Amino acid sequence: MKRRTWGLTLVVAGVAGFLGWALPPGMRTAAAQAAPQAAAQGAGKYPDHPIRLIVPFSPGGGNDNVARTVGRRLGEILGQAIVVENRAGAGGTVGAETVARAAPDGYTLFLGGVGSHAINPNLRKNLPYDAIKDFAPITLLAQASMVLVAQPSLHIRTVPELIALARKEPGKLDYASNGNGSSSHLAAVMFATDAKVQLTHVPYKGLSPALTDLLAGQVPLMFSSVVAILPHIKDGSLVPLGVTGSHELPSLPGVPTIASQGLPGYETSSWYGILAPAGTPRAIVMKLNQGLNEALQDPKIRESLAGDGAEPAGGTPEQFAEHIKREKDRLGQAIRQSGLQME
Structure with a gap:
């Protein structure tokens, strides 16, 4: 018996199964319900x-x-x-x-x-x-809101500037993500759809390799969690363009929402x-x-x-x-x- 609660469940379930064939339907139902009820009662010893x-x-x-x-x-x-x-x-x-x-x-x-x-x-x-x-x-x-960041080499500091650059060079701007189907990937897809721009997705196998290439300048853009990106914003390695939520964040004072920069329907977190x-x-x-x-x-x-x-x-x-x-x-x-x- 590995765990007392689980063991009790098995014992009661076994008794219910053994007796079930001989019991009337009403009593059979009560016996079948005994196992989960016993497990719940045993939660007092958990964990x-x-x-x-x-x-x-x-x-x-x-x-x-x-x-x-x-x-x-x-x-x-x-x-x-x-x-x-x-x-x-x-x-x-x-x-x-x-x-x-x-x-x-x-x-x-x-x-x-x-x-x-x-x-x-x-x-x-x-x-x-x-x-x-x-x-x-x-x-x-x-x-938690995410934050859209850019490499300083792009020479942009706002979402409208990014949109203008993307429209000037359709499909030429790459963005990193934590992987296909990740929240950072979807945030970028929703952004491109709302802004009517073409961006090229560069998926990575997790945050660490994506962030490594972002900081090295291999890719110029990324949507990321604040915890991962904040130190690099503070030291000037990355430029915050906007946050994805409905309001500004205390940890990123002065960084406006993406919605307030010309995309009023945009919000994700x-x-x-x-x-x-x-x-x-x-x-x-x-x-x-x-x-x-x-x-x-x-x-x-x-x-x-x-x-x-x-x-x-x-x-x-x-x-x-x-x-x-x-x-x-x-x-x-x-x-x-x-x-x-x-x-």
């Missing part, structure tokens, strides 16, 4: 050993930073370590599939986001998981949330939800997220589930309008 938190991207990016910042505090609240495990690959698909197939016992969690739960379902064929059916949403952690495999007992989901909401009230956590350009969220599992559905529908419409397809 009794470390919890894995799967991050579907490489270390060092915004997703990884949020997971480690919030995970550390959640571990203190629950009294067990939260072990962050990076499972990068296929735009977040590898990590998401890992969790979707994990035991629903609360010991494998997922840092899901706009890529895994809103972009991939609309863009990737034969996705090995169902973003809605295979997960139990727990809490929306934070939402990254978001992060914690999910568990579908079928995780409600009592465990609520215990995690309570712990995460408490962690998000910690001034140090809020300060850390704000420094990364992220705004703490929180809320109920039901609110997070609705957010996922709404974002999936919204970005699906944007993808169809842009004609974006996986390369």
Whole structure:
């Protein structure tokens, strides 16, 4: 018996299965329901050993930073370590599939986001998981604007200047992204569609190689998370042209929104949330939800997220589930309008 809660579920389920053939329909239903109810009641002992938190991207990016910042505090609240495990690959698909197939016992969690739960379902064929059916949403952690940056060698400082340059030289301006179908890729596609310009996509296998070539001048443009790009903006290596959200960011004072620079309908952002495999007992989901909401009230956590350009969220599992559905529908419409397809 690896885990007490899971073991109890198996015992009760076995008894229910053994008796089910001889029971009337009403009692058969009650017996079948006993297993999940027993598992929920056993959540009082949860967690009794470390919890894995799967991050579907490489270390060092915004997703990884949020997971480690919030995970550390959640571990203190629950009294067990939260072990962050990076499972990068296929735009977040590898990590998401890992969790979707994990035991629903609360010991494998997922840092899901706009890529895994809103972009991939609309863009990737034969996705090995169902973003809605295979997960139990727990809490929306934070939402974060991205920032559009340019190489100083382009000699532009605003979005209108970029648009003018792109129209003068259609298709000659390259932009880097974290990979095909990533949030940085989609942000650029939506920008090009709204601005009616042609930009050439240069996909990379993650943030680190994309940022390396951006800083080296191999590509002149990129949409990126604030946490990854902020040090290079501060030292003058990159020029911020605009942020993708609905308002300016405290971490980037004086950098206007893209929408305010002639593209009033433009807005997109990254978001992060914690999910568990579908079928995780409600009592465990609520215990995690309570712990995460408490962690998000910690001034140090809020300060850390704000420094990364992220705004703490929180809320109920039901609110997070609705957010996922709404974002999936919204970005699906944007993808169809842009004609974006996986390369």
